[in-house]
Amino acid sequence: MIKHVVFFNFKDGVSEADISELETGLGRLPAIIEEIREFVFGRDVVRSERSFDFGLVSSFDDLQAMERYQVHPDHQQVVSKAREICSSIRAVDFEF
Numbered sequence: 033m034i035k036h037v038v039f040f041n042f043k044d045g046v047s048e049a050d051i052s053e054l055e056t057g058l059g060r061l062p063a064i065i066e067e068i069r070e071f072v073f074g075r076d077v078v079r080s081e082r083s084f085d086f087g088l089v090s091s092f093d094d095l096q097a098m099e100r101y102q103v104h105p106d107h108q109q110v111v112s113k114a115r116e117i118c119s120s121i122r123a124v125d126f127e128f
Contacts, residue, residue, distance in 0.1 A: 039084035
């Protein structure tokens with residue numbers, strides 16, 4: 033199994049509507065992309081100096097399944113929105 037963990041920092045002044053649009057887009061993906069085994073995301077509640085604004089944790093059967101997810105057109109649409117509203121996006125992918 034592959035665990036895909038993504039951290040997002042929003043640009044200063046990003047609107048609540050933009051964040052909600054990102055959440056809506058992410059929320060649709062598990063029903064559309066069959067490779068997704070686990071998919072949870074949410075806004076940071078601690079808000080410490082080390083915190084990111086938003087996080088995503090997902091799981092896939094193997095690296096090939098995650099790669100199919102990465103290039104899926106619906107995922108790419110969400111990625112585009114994230115790049116538009118985020119100042120920083122970081123990820124780590126590992127086997128478990």
